[in-house]
Amino acid sequence: MVTREAFAESVHVRAPGKINVYLGVGGRHDDGYHALATVFQAVSLYEDVIATDAPDFTLSVTGVDDPSTVPVDDRNLAMRAAKMLASATGYEGGVHLELRKSVPVAGGMGGGSADAAAALVACDALWGTGLSPQRLHELAARLGADVPFALHGGTAVGTGRGDQLNPALARGRFDWVLVTSEAGLSTPEIYARLDAHRTEIGALADDPPMSLDVPIPVLQALRAGDPHSLAASMFNDLEVSALLERPALDDIINEGLHAGALSGIVSGSGPTIAFLCETPDSAQYVQGELQKNGRTALHVHGPVPGARIIS
Secondary structure (H helix, E strand, O other): OEOOOOOOOEEEEEEEEEEEEEEEEEEEOOOOOEEEEEEEEEEEEEEEEEEEEEOOEEEEEEOOOOHHHOOOOOOOHHHHHHHHHHHHHOEOOEEEEEEEOOOOOOOOOOHHHHHHHHHHHHHHHHHOOOOOHHHHHHHHHHHOOOHHHHHHEOEEEEEEOOOEEEEOOOOOOEEEEEEEOOOOOOHHHHHHHHHHHHHHHOOOOOOOOOOOOOOHHHHHHHHHOOHHHHHHHOEEOOHHHHHHHOOHHHHHHHHHHHHOOOEEEEOOOOOOEEEEEOOHHHHHHHHHHHHHOOOEEEEEEEOOEOOEEOO
């Protein structure tokens, strides 16, 4: 049993959103999760979680136009993370979590997963439970495939369900322009649509792979720090289903390429579009051109660190 000791009244943790530079999707396991091979890159768009000592578990959200899009009960990954940590450590108190969101909600950038990772780190520090990084990773993996990566940040290869992480060597800085959408997309629905599309066209119908690898050219481009090579090897299996669900995303991709981006793909399950640019200056130009077209465009860079204590 862990009882409350006076470490700090609150802990502020910041965790990054992510881009899937590469995302290959295989067959679906019995637990409902698909086999994945992906390359995550953490980028400079953050979620902030402030954990404050409280007798019960409560949660509030700021930074979103419509707070109703973010649940404040056990459907919220951050709330589930805090309760899971309390259960795993025998902590008998509670916590109030304040989520200050900047990553698009349901945008394919892992904002909810970043909240969960930040909540784990914040509560561990607030309660003085002192879990090892490996134990925090184990708890994170139980919350979803993207949560362990939000803990670690940087650039990493994810296999299995995406939660088996290995750091990827990535030199230098990569500049991205993100175009966000007001309405999100449901990750489970995008995966289901991919399954239905593959069945319809006969792809992977006989023997869907249950183990995948990231192609060598992707890893070579990251090691070289070469945005041109990386642009040529970026790929997302979920893009086809995201475009089927929302065809207008294809127009955004074409606009970004016309403005000078090296490549553009749907990030994760969408609808955020990630454009890779050659330099910070070219990214600022692409951002400006997309904004002239009425798009909400953000210039970010990666890789950046994972969840860390700010104060």
